Amino acid sequence: MKKTLSLLTMALLLLVWKGLGAAEPLGSTPTWSAGTRWTVYAVYRRIDGGWTDPVAWRFEVDNLSDEVIELTVTGNAAHSARLIFQQPTLQLQRAVLSDEVRGKAVVKQVDFDGPAPAYPLVSPIPFHTPLFAASGGSNYQLVRKLNGRPLPSETLEQQVREVNCDDATAGWPDAAHTAWQSLTSLTDCLRVQVHKQGRLVFEQVWLRDLPWAIYTGAENVQAWLAR
Amino acid sequence: MKKFCLTALWLLCVCASPAQAGFDSASVSADQIPWSGYWWPRTSGELVMGYSSEPAPLEKYDAYVTGYFPAAATEYGLEREYNPDALSWEGHCDQWAAAAILEPEPSIPGDLQGILFQVGDKKGLLTLSLDGRLTPMMYGTRYEAPGQDINDIYPGGIDGFHQTLVNYIALQGLPVIMDLDPDVQIWNYPAYRYEMQWYDEGDRRHVTCKLWLAEDDVNPDFVGTQTFTRTYFYWLQLDSSGNPADAPGGWEGASVEDHPDFVWFPIAAGAGGVLDADAVADIVACELSQTDDRFEDNDEPGQAYAMDSLQRNRFYPASAWDEDWYTVGLQEGDDFVTFAWTSQDTLDVRIYDDRGQALGTPSYNGARLAEVPQTGTYYVGLDPMASEQPHYSIEFYRSPLAWLPHTAFAKDWQTSMTLLNADVVNMNLRVNLFDAQGLRVAKKESTLEPGQVAVYQLNQDFSSYLSTGAWA
Numbered sequence: 001m002k003k004t005l006s007l008l009t010m011a012l013l014l015l016v017w018k019g020l021g022a023a024e025p026l027g028s029t030p031t032w033s034a035g036t037r038w039t040v041y042a043v044y045r046r047i048d049g050g051w052t053d054p055v056a057w058r059f060e061v062d063n064l065s066d067e068v069i070e071l072t073v074t075g076n077a078a079h080s081a082r083l084i085f086q087q088p089t090l091q092l093q094r095a096v097l098s099d100e101v102r103g104k105a106v107v108k109q110v111d112f113d114g115p116a117p118a119y120p121l122v123s124p125i126p127f128h129t130p131l132f133a134a135s136g137g138s139n140y141q142l143v144r145k146l147n148g149r150p151l152p153s154e155t156l157e158q159q160v161r162e163v164n165c166d167d168a169t170a171g172w173p174d175a176a177h178t179a180w181q182s183l184t185s186l187t188d189c190l191r192v193q194v195h196k197q198g199r200l201v202f203e204q205v206w207l208r209d210l211p212w213a214i215y216t217g218a219e220n221v222q223a224w225l226a227r
Numbered sequence: 228m229k230k231f232c233l234t235a236l237w238l239l240c241v242c243a244s245p246a247q248a249g250f251d252s253a254s255v256s257a258d259q260i261p262w263s264g265y266w267w268p269r270t271s272g273e274l275v276m277g278y279s280s281e282p283a284p285l286e287k288y289d290a291y292v293t294g295y296f297p298a299a300a301t302e303y304g305l306e307r308e309y310n311p312d313a314l315s316w317e318g319h320c321d322q323w324a325a326a327a328i329l330e331p332e333p334s335i336p337g338d339l340q341g342i343l344f345q346v347g348d349k350k351g352l353l354t355l356s357l358d359g360r361l362t363p364m365m366y367g368t369r370y371e372a373p374g375q376d377i378n379d380i381y382p383g384g385i386d387g388f389h390q391t392l393v394n395y396i397a398l399q400g401l402p403v404i405m406d407l408d409p410d411v412q413i414w415n416y417p418a419y420r421y422e423m424q425w426y427d428e429g430d431r432r433h434v435t436c437k438l439w440l441a442e443d444d445v446n447p448d449f450v451g452t453q454t455f456t457r458t459y460f461y462w463l464q465l466d467s468s469g470n471p472a473d474a475p476g477g478w479e480g481a482s483v484e485d486h487p488d489f490v491w492f493p494i495a496a497g498a499g500g501v502l503d504a505d506a507v508a509d510i511v512a513c514e515l516s517q518t519d520d521r522f523e524d525n526d527e528p529g530q531a532y533a534m535d536s537l538q539r540n541r542f543y544p545a546s547a548w549d550e551d552w553y554t555v556g557l558q559e560g561d562d563f564v565t566f567a568w569t570s571q572d573t574l575d576v577r578i579y580d581d582r583g584q585a586l587g588t589p590s591y592n593g594a595r596l597a598e599v600p601q602t603g604t605y606y607v608g609l610d611p612m613a614s615e616q617p618h619y620s621i622e623f624y625r626s627p628l629a630w631l632p633h634t635a636f637a638k639d640w641q642t643s644m645t646l647l648n649a650d651v652v653n654m655n656l657r658v659n660l661f662d663a664q665g666l667r668v669a670k671k672e673s674t675l676e677p678g679q680v681a682v683y684q685l686n687q688d689f690s691s692y693l694s695t696g697a698w699a
Contacts, residue, residue, distance in 0.1 A: 044362040047321055047369060047413065047491070052362050079494065099494070101401060102259070102331050108399055121386065122394055124362055124494045144385075146398045152385045152473040153466070196473075220365045 029090050029132045030211045032069055036061040038211050042126045042223035043173060051222070054175060057125055059212065068093065073125050078105075081125045089133035092118040097125070108147055116140035117158050117194045119202050119218070121151075126223035128202045128216050130192040131158055157195045165189040168205045172215055176224035180214050183207075183225065189214070247427035247469070253397035254420035254439075261327035261402045261417035263453040264350040266443040268318040272309025274351050275301055278447045280570045281343065282542070282620055284351040290342050290544040290620070292506050294521055297540070303501060308355075316408075320415040322357040323443055324404045325493030326350070328417050329357075330511075334450045337513030341520025341546035343618040347447025349511045356507040357493075360500040366391045367489035370410060377409055380489050382434070382461035383476025389434065389463060390471070391490045392421050402441075406488040407457065413488070416440040432463040432471060433479065459486055520545035525552045528583070528606055534623050540650075542568060542620035547611035554606055555623055557599045562626035562657060565607050566593035569619035576621075579606040592619075626657070642685040648675035656681060660689050 037060040043051040055075060063070035066087060073081040078100025084093045095110045112118045117140065119128040131140055142154045168189040169177055190206045192213075204213035216223040267274050277283035282296060285304040289296035297305075310317075333349035366387070367380025382388045388405075395403040402419040420439035425432050435458060442453040459482045464474035478486050522532040522545055531552035534543070545551060557563050567574050569592060578587040578594045581604055587596035596605070611617035648654040653674050660669040669689055675681055 044494075045365060046361070047363055047365075049369070049371070053359075055362065101329055106399060106401060122364065122399070122492070124364055146394055149398055151394070152390065152471055154385055154473045219368070220363075 029088070030206075031209075032061045032064070032071075032211060034061055034064045036211055039226045040126055040212060040216075040223050041175065041179070041226050042124070042216075042221055044124065045220040051173075055124070056226070057223075073127065075125065079124060081123060081127065083127055085129075089115065090129070091115050091131065091133065092127070092129050095120070095123070095127065097123045099123075109145075111145040113143040113145075114140060116142035116154075117156050117192075117202075118142060119194070122146065124221070126216050126221055128194075128204060128213070128218065128223075130160070130194065130204060130206075130213075134158060134160065154196060156201065159193045159195070161191050161193075163189050163191045163205075165205075165207075169215070172217075172224070173222055176215055176222065179224050179226045183210065183214065183227070248425065250422070250424050251393075251397075252420075252422040253393070255396055255400050255402055259328075259400060259402065260419050260452050261324070261441040262332035263441050263445045263449055263451065264323045264327060264354065264443060265347065265445060265447040265449070266318045266320040266323050267308070267351060267354060268315070269308060269310050269313035270315060270317070271311075272304070273447065274308045274319075274355060275304030276309055278347055278351075279345070281345065281618075282544070282568070284348040285355075286542075286620075287342050287344060287348055287544070288352055288502060288506065288510065290542075291339055291510060292503065295541050295543050296620070300502060314412075316412045316414065319354050319358070320413065320443055321404070322354045322361065323350075324415040324417045324441075325357050325361055325495070326353045327441055328402050328404070329493055329495055332450070333511050335514060337510075337515055338518050338546065338618070339510060339513045340518060340544075341523075341618065342544045343546070344510050344513060345448055346450055351447060352502060352507050353511055356500055356502045356504055357495060358501045360495050360504075362494040363491040364494060365489060365491045367487070369406070369413070370488050372411065378478060378486075380487060381475035382459075382478060382486075383463045383471060383474050385473050387475065388459075388487060388490060389423075389436070389461065389476075392418070392436070392438075395492060396421060401492070403490055403492050405440075405490045407440075409484070409486050409488050416443065427465065427469070430465045431476075432465055434461055434463060435459075436461070461486075517546070517548055520551075522551065522553070526550050528552050528579070528608070531606055534607075537563075537623045537625040539624045540622065542622050544618070544620045547574065547609055547617035547619060549611070551609040552606060553609075553621075553623070554604050555625070557596075557603065557605050557625060559599055559602045560659065561596075561599040562655070563587070563596040563599055563605070564593065564624045564626075564655075565595075565621060566590075566624075567609060567619040567621045568592070569617070573612040574617065574619060575610040575612050577608050577610075579608060581606070644683040644685065646675065646681045646683075648677055648679050650677060653677070658683055658688075 040057045041054040043054050046052055057073055057075045060072050062072050068087055069085045071083040080098045082096040086093050091114050092112050098105045098107045115131055117131045138157050140156050142156055144151050165187050168191050169180060184207055186207055192204045194201045202216060202218040205215040207214050212225050214225050275283050275285045285300045286296035289298035289300045330353055333346055336345045370377055380388050395401045402417040404415050404417050406413045406415050408414045418438045418440045422437045423434055425434040437456055437458045439454055439456055442455050445453050460480040461476055461478050461482055463471045463476040466472040524530050525532040526549050531554040534553045534555050537555060565576060567576055574592050576594045577585050577589055578596050579585055587594050653676055655674055657670055657672045673681060
């Protein structure tokens with residue numbers, strides 16, 4: 001009985017995700033298998049209002065089980081992350097973050113309780129993720145615990161729309177645009193926008209067959225998939 | 228009696244429904260307390276102009292990287308780090324605050340290749356090394372112009388002022404930086420400790436938050452943490468469970484007008500930067516060990532280091548733990564000057580010919596051979612005498628012979644020469660007149676003060692020699 005329910009849930013989730021995309025070929029969660037790796041470049045808003053040079057973050061799927069998928073993220077500086085996603089929804093469940101301060105690693109654990117979209121609060125690593133298994137409603141409660149202590153609960157609104165990629169890419173950094181053109185010739189994109197209290201928290205553009213969002217934009221960071 | 232009853236009733240009400248109150252405090256551990264350091268304002272430009280009698284931090288950096296100064300970093304500094312007309316608050320408070328969190332404090336002087344690096348040099352270079360490499364995790368938005376929301380950063384919310392303090396200082400044990408000026412100016416300081424007192428009133432929590440921050444208005448060589456405090460007043464929205472909600476809340480009392488502009492945590496994730504990170508790391512790590520300079524062993528004339536580049540205002544840092552000897556190639560008639568820039572007054576610098584005979588005139592930490600008797604190799608010997616810290620930067624300067632062609636007396640043509648001293652020190656000047664065979668037939672000497680102009684009317688000044696023929 002339990003197994004039947006589980007299978008039903010999975011089927012429903014997949015159907016819902018298909019429904020989000022509204023039409024082929026966009027309706028699927030990213031496919032990750034052990035060893036899958038990709039690079040995301042990110043630029044950050046400087047205090048003077050400009051943007052930093054791109055920073056490369058390498059994502060790699062290094063553990064895959066029936067319950068979870070674990071990703072390791074390393075960068076070109078003293079920052080790394082281990083991201084744990086629930087199967088099969090790919091809901092971000094936990095981020096173990098390590099930052100080097102005064103030559104020593106400061107490790108922190110952030111637990112995410114959803115289902116809800118998730119985004120980094122105390123890390124520069126752009127691991128923004130939509131709620132792939134979105135249900136009918138568009139508002140979701142996200143509760144995080146930072147090193148075991150609950151933070152204020154967030155109410156996030158997620159909107160998903162199928163858009164023409166040419167429209168979606170307007171305003172991207174040139175490097176992001178170039179990377180997108182080199183990765184795919186698809187023209188139908190899925191745009192995910194996550195708002196809180198009417199304010200855009202982050203926006204992503206996803207494409208079928210790609211392991212990560214082709215673009216992520218937030219107030220202080222822009223990130224794009226490179227390869 | 229009625230009055231007594233009313234008073235009693237009021238007391239009963241007060242006692243029966245006290246406002247929920249509480250206290251919270253947190254501090255980073257002792258080994259994470261940010262250190263104080265100078266903020267290197269651009270109006271005075273000490274990074275490149277110097278903050279003591281020693282060469283500036285960027286000059287010492289150049290010396291370590293290239294062997295002399297000024298070089299690329301100093302030139303960059305003159306262009307970007309010194310501007311008397313800069314805004315009074317322009318400087319490096321952001322990079323200092325970041326370095327004070329991310330890096331251990333440089334707390335002792337050291338030397339590398341004979342170059343002395345004081346604590347202020349190390350802190351300054353460490354601070355500047357983050358220029359271009361800093362990635363801020365921003366909370367709130369910088370206020371840049373009227374019309375923007377001056378209440379931002381709001382006190383409440385998961386990324387508001389209150390929760391960000393808790394998230395970093397209490398939950399991660401890390402300081403967090405804040406711009407304390409709510410207006411356009413930016414004054415960044417790292418906060419590392421707080422005490423919060425609060426009471427609840429309905430669905431609002433009123434908080435008085437006292438912060439401890441590290442100061443940056445200190446001498447560059449300051450070691451340790453000079454602290455100051457700020458107190459802020461605000462309210463937080465409570466949810467139905469009585470916990471702070473993800474809502475903005477508001478500033479109260481004096482904090483309505485005076486509250487932080489934005490809060491951030493530094494991530495040094497960017498590539499590049501103005502200075503080479505490895506070189507800065509070497510400098511920051513060095514200790515006082517009386518390291519040899521790059522010209523050793525040059526303890527006696529037979530070991531003299533051949534100095535082949537004799538440029539004015541180019542200094543070679545070295546240390547005279549013992550005698551130092553250099554050779555220079557000079558031309559007959561040259562005016563040769565060597566000068567050792569040092570905080571000590573006891574260096575003895577002399578010029579010798581290849582037979583060991585002292586020539587020229589000793590001067591303060593230097594010597595001058597105003598007229599080189601013949602073309603050849605000459606020696607500069609430097610004796611530290613009683614110096615305890617014999618670090619010096621030595622300049623070897625051979626007056627350039629600028630040959631100016633002059634065809635004398637072509638009817639009414641007049642030849643004049645205008646010379647400007649664009650330096651900041653007095654300049655000794657000698658104009659020689661040579662005949663067509665290269666023999667000097669006359670000279671005139673003078674001293675130009677900074678900015679002074681000398682005009683030579685050759686026909687008049689050398690009238691007795693310029694009667695016929697071609698001259699140079």
